[in-house]
Amino acid sequence: MEVLLDILSGILLAAGSFFILVGAIGLIRLPDVFARMHGAGVTDTLGAALFIGGLMLQSGLSLITVKLLLILVLFFFASPTSSYALANAALSQGLKPWSRDEKAKDEKEGAS
Amino acid sequence: MMFAAATAALCVAMLLALVRALLGPTLFDRVLAVNSFGTKTVLMIAMLGFLTDRPDFTDIALLYALINFVGTLAVLKFFRYGSFARPGGRAQQGEGE
């Protein structure tokens, strides 16, 4: 039983680490703030959920589990709020979202 | 062993977030990167508790998650209105500007 829990939590931790890394890669690769927000979203939702799930299996049934769960709930409430604040602030400062069509148009104009 | 591996993955992800915070062409890229960095820090602190066999670290992680959230909002508000004290929201927006 102990071993089984260890293996299961190892799998969850590995999957969580994977999604956190994907979010970080998205933060680097995606073209502008609005798109990068989606990358950060992967880290904030599934990455954090799997990671904390893995830690919860490690701690067993104790107050630590409850605290980890509280962290997770806090993430799920706070992350969309700060995302919205960031997106709204960026848009109201006049930042234009990057888009594929406009980029193609710009390149054409630059060439002509 | 698996804690060490997960910690290493977190460190790499934090490094990538830092790179974005340094490169970030606009202010908002930097704020987003710092917010994301904070999320990873919370996970890292919770992780460290298990790595060093002191699970009490989760309290600190919980607190850090709260501070990270409030900090992001405070920075955004500061750069939008130039002060922490001015009222936010749509209704008042036109008055001061």
Next chain:
Amino acid sequence: MRHVIALGVTLYVTWLLLSGVYQTLWFVLGVISCAICVGIALRMEVIDRETYPVHLSMILPRYWLWLFKEIVLANFDVTKRILAPSLPVNPQLFRVKATQRDDLGKVIYANSITLTPGTVTVDIDGDEFLVHALSDSTKDDLETGEMDRRVTALEGSS
């Protein structure tokens, strides 16, 4: 009154879970600090059905389960797009209509949109949301309106 009691009970349970010390003195201290918090909240007049939605507590977990499933699916989609070498994204802004009646429903809907990776609510204008989507498929998912319908149902059943 229902909201005041619910707030007090929630605060006290949180206190018990976070303190981890179970002695008489600490129970009393918890009661005092929770009473002070509820008192301050009453003075600020911030306890109503919007800040403390008790009426949703029974049906919200079912919605959360569905939302979590959606989040997982959306995560896989975004992950595929980020990792693909050609970066097949087409970021765009579009408007989506919200059919919720009160602000609470709108907040739940907007936060659900933001919580699923691939779509972020950028602005709320009356009953229209300005949403930024990462790709065409995430946009289409949202435009089927299933999430909107579920949040409205949540509101209607209370």
